[in-house]
Amino acid sequence: MSDTQSTSPRRLPTERPRPLDPPEELGRLRAEEPVSPLLYPDGHVGWLVTSHAAARKVLSDQRFSARGDIKKVPFELPSGGRPWEQVPPGFFMHMDPPDHTRYRRLLTGQFTVRRMKSLEPRIEQITEEHLDEMERQGSPTDLVPAFALPIPSLAICELLGVPYGERQRFQDHSTTVMRIGSSGDEVAAAFAAIYGLIHELVQLKHKEPEDDLLSGLIATGELNDAELTGIGMLLLMAGHETTASMLSLGTYALLRHPGEVKRLREDPELFGNAVEELMRYLTIAQFGVPRTALEDVELEGKLIKAGDGVTVSLAAANRDPGRFEDADGFDVGRSTSGHMAFSYGIHQCLGQQLARVEMRIAYSALFRRFPDLRLAVDADEVPLRAEATMYAASSLPVAW
Template sequence: MAESHPEAITFPSGRPGPFDPPASLGALREECPVTPMVYPDGRTGWLVTGYAAVRSVLADPRFSARRELLSVPVPSPLAQEMRRPAEPGMFIRMDPPDHTRYRRLLTAQFTVRRMRQLEPRVREITAECLAAMEKAGPPQDLVREFALPIPSLVICELLGVPYADREEFQRATAVLVNLEATADDLHAAIARVGVFFTELIARKRAEPADDLLGGLVESGELTDEELANIGFLLLAAGHETTANMLGLGTFALLQNPEQLAALRADPALADNAVEELLRYLSIIHIGPVRAALADVELEGRLIRAGDVVTVSVPAANRDPARFTDPERLDVTRDATGHVTFGHGVHQCLGQQLARVEMRIALPMLFDRFPGLRLAVPAAEVPMRDTMSIYGVRALPISW
């Protein structure tokens, strides 16, 4: 355990607005980009807020992602249980060589080329959602009718998960990312997901399928437990993150009409706009968390072996040392280099899929409904403040 620091903080909270991280993050980044922090379990570790320092931690093999070494920076009913080694297949909570083995099996499935091959299908799915919205008429909840179904259907087709079962896994995932869920709720959700994927893997063994999970089954390199955990990890990440980017991204563009107008005037800005929304909104707002495997000096601070380090993606993505005028949404900005997808060996496996979905879905939404607007005052849009992945709970819209 690290020595106690009298100036240690707790994890910053309290957003000044729906799109801005806690103001104290910016102050910490300017004054002390590596700050002592007290974790809810009583350990004293560190909060890293500067862009360069965040990238350094995420790229340095001396910082471990192994779950049993970490502490959760915010209160969680499962904090103690999470101090156990990750289950087989849960590779995001492992270090090389275990992480490398799983990652190697999956990397070939998520190439830029393969994601681009999915573009026609993403357009079809988006068009179907928009047609259904138009037929039903306003007002609508954009999350339920657009932001959630598009990535859910895409990842289901890619993995080979029946979309008819979406409510089951969407409910379970919502519980698992809810920071206020009870331990009983979390255990029940984990159990439901386990049964769901165990049965699915058994069906794929009996009837080989031409999809990602079917291919992993056929490879013969993974046990049923590994396959089930990998399946859930990819399914949850594949719909939760992109769904929240589509919902929160639409909200941000509606609240920044000059940026929306620039995007509409020049469709070639779609790639830029996607990267800028990813940077500006930083929906991964708690972590990643790492543990030092050796003594490491960072920005003049000595991080001792065993210390837990939380890096702040929102603070890094708004570091003026890296991005000019970072507090402003600017769809013409070159925002590449943001750390929303992480950095280093654990960089998000599905980032190209998320980019494809956002680049296609957002322009199609605004093309179909040029008069799109909020159906409630902006202050009444319910936010996901108590979720580990930030976004809007619902986005009531009209046109």
């Protein structure tokens, strides 16, 4: 075991030579030094993990903490500091066991197969309504506000049991948070407004419970209102941003691969597998998953010391040729078993089945309704959110 650094620490590679591929430097590091020294914005020297095997080790080892109050991230934060001095109640993805275990157990009981199945008809209806509106408005249109942003927002509202009259407010504030041109003050105000709306929703569900996730959590009697509000906030923001980003970037990727779209039109059953391949190929969490070592750990011959920040590059792991044949290729029919787009281990995305349902329904309906869908601008002119934690198209002009 060696704690010597074979290369000098460097900042996280972010420059993409091609819009759908991760930075080339990640691939070089994965081949030569899959656990390499990483320079964080605050001057801390930690580690970058780029291979599939090493990523699985870190994400399944509880000696690497997900706690938000000790987390080190490889990009500049607006505040210039840590994400939180103290993790808010209910934000379980930034907690370790036993707190994480408690929240996860309660939520797993709500993300049931029955509930996901019951949401499918409503998601299909939401999707068709937005495609109807696209058709009424006519070609061309921007697919992001017309399709990619509203569908996940409304699906999460359905899951949480947001009354119909309040859904537009949720959508408006969520769009402000995700809009690339929003100022820091606008984003902060939108977050506060969403938090207030969810707090009001919790009070409503106490009085008028229905068959929704928040009502189900309240019925357990194990969570206070601050925890319920935090969980609702986390689910709304995490579930909206990730799926909306995938719908925009995934459609862009498909339109740049017309041969794969042809395969999907000839065999619509492939859409489910195409969702998995899009998740692997694009891996929108472009800056990786942060962890902090709680004790000294040996990893791939390197000594990770207690307190060191560790950033797991899911984008690099999902393009690892040691795990996926023709890893840089895009093939909607391939086996994607083992991809980590939803992360791995105890923090693997709890809402992944809902995200899969949304994407399968949305992609298949979009290309069925508009069989000649195409980009309305040159592919290289599509603006991409290279600075956002979730990689996406900030605008996607399409025509049919």
